[in-house]
Every structure is written in structure tokens, then in C-alpha cells.
Amino acid sequence: MYAASLAKQVIGMLLSLQVESGVLDVEGTLGRSLDDLPDWAQQIRVRHLIHHTSALPVVDRVGPEVGNDLVLDRLRGCDRLAAKPGVTFAYSNVGYVCLAEILSRLTGQPVAAMARASLFSPLGMESTTLGYRPDAVRAGHALPPATVGDGGLWTTAEDLLRWNDAMNAGFFGLSVHARAETPGTLDDGTPLDYAWGVRVLDHRGRRVLSHGGSWPTWSAKTVRQPDQGLSVAILTSSEDAQAITATALEILVACRSI
Secondary structure (H helix, E strand, O other): OEEEOOHHHHHHHHHHHHHHOOOOOOOOEHHHHOOOOOHHHHHOEHHHHHOOOOOOOOOOOOOOOOOHHHHHHHHHOOOOOOOOOOOOOOOOHHHHHHHHHHHHHHHOOOHHHHHHHHHHOOOOOOOOEEOOOHHHOOOOOOOOOOOOOOOOEEOOHHHHHHHHHHHHHOOOOHHHHHHHOOOOEOOOOOEOOEOOOOEEEEEOOEEEEEEEEEEOOEEEEEEEEHHHOEEEEEEEOOOOHHHHHHHHHHHHHHHHOO
16 A cells, blocks of 8 residues: 655655765755755755655645656746754655655665665565555555655555564664654754654653655554554555554553553
């Protein structure tokens, strides 16, 4: 099934691995990485994109014909930012499209291939791909956009549980995971609950990491509690985000008592 914005935690992990290897500096600017964007891109740090504080202009990314190249082309046509970066949290799918493109330009390979080699294959996630998959859409389901980074994740519940278990265990190294699970702040130090593609929340006194993904006729949710090694993954055609989140948390709480 299409897991939409669950792709963001995949991008977050790839970014953390690049920081660990010394290739990526989160204080570097968007303009340095994507030097064909307007001058305003020099105001945006990579960390602003990660934590949704970039104030990127809002551009249309709806439709199966809208891929990363077209999103970047539309950004090139914007003459100003929506606000000053680092001042407010504003969830931005376009920001994660930019992060995927930064990864591709840094490494010289498509982010989909990077995810396969660095993440999915080592974890045995053989049914998971990152990229545009119109061939995977069944009758009755809406065709998702062609963008990758903000979405583009195709997976199964079994593979998502493999992912969750690996994240809980710190499979790629404790420092890599600690970084990816650390929430950001605004530039004035105000704390946020958004880490590297995942929210870090307190639920009944327990630290829980969660994220959802949705597109008409597609919904996904992962919730995990690293200190007890618990996780839940839901893929459904329901579009009731509140009910999906409540169900995932109820299952997690039930597992705590087993």
C-alpha cells in the first residue's frame, strides 16, 4: 500500500546517516545544496527543512504529473519566502521534497536507490520501495502524486514492523538514531515535538514516536515506544485519521500490559 508521509522518516534516517559520515552539515543552506533556487534559499538551513520551520513558499504538488522536478521548477518561480525561517513551525511537504533532492545531489544517486541500498535491503524489507509506482495502484484507489521525499513510500504492514523494530533497536547505530529522534527547536530555542521525519510525544508518561501518512483512499500510521521495544503499524483505506491514531495508541497501551 501507499504509505504517503511515512516516507519522511525514511528521509530523516538517510539524512542522519549522511551527517554521521560527515557528508552533510545541517547548518548548511538550501541554496548551497540546490544552487539553482532563488536567493531566498540562502536563508534556509537544512535543519529548518527537517523540522518544518523553513517558511518555504507553498507550491501546488497535487496530481500524478507533479514530480520533484516540477516542484523545484515552481519554487524557482517564487520571489520570496512565506516568512522568516526558524520562527514558526509549519508542516511542509515541499520541504521534504527538497531534502530528497539534497540527498540525491550530495551522493550522486537517486534517493530511491539510496533508500534501497542503505535501509530497505539491510532490514530485509523486500516489499518496500521509495518512488513513483502507478503500477501498484488498484481499482478504487486514488493515484498519488509523483513526488518523492514527502511521500512515495510503498510498503506492507510486515515491512513497517521490521522498520519499527530496527528503529527501536538502534540498528544503524545509536548516535544515528539518537540524532534522528531528537526534536528540533525554533531559532529562539523554543522546543518542538518534530524530530527527523517523526513526532516525539508523551503518551501517558511514556516517550512515543509516531507519524502518519495519508492520501485519498490511502492511510498509514506507525507508533513505537523504544524503551519497551513496542510498535504498531497500520495500513488502511480508511481516511479517519483520528480513529487510526486512537486505534494505534490503544494497541500500544494493550501491548504494555502483556
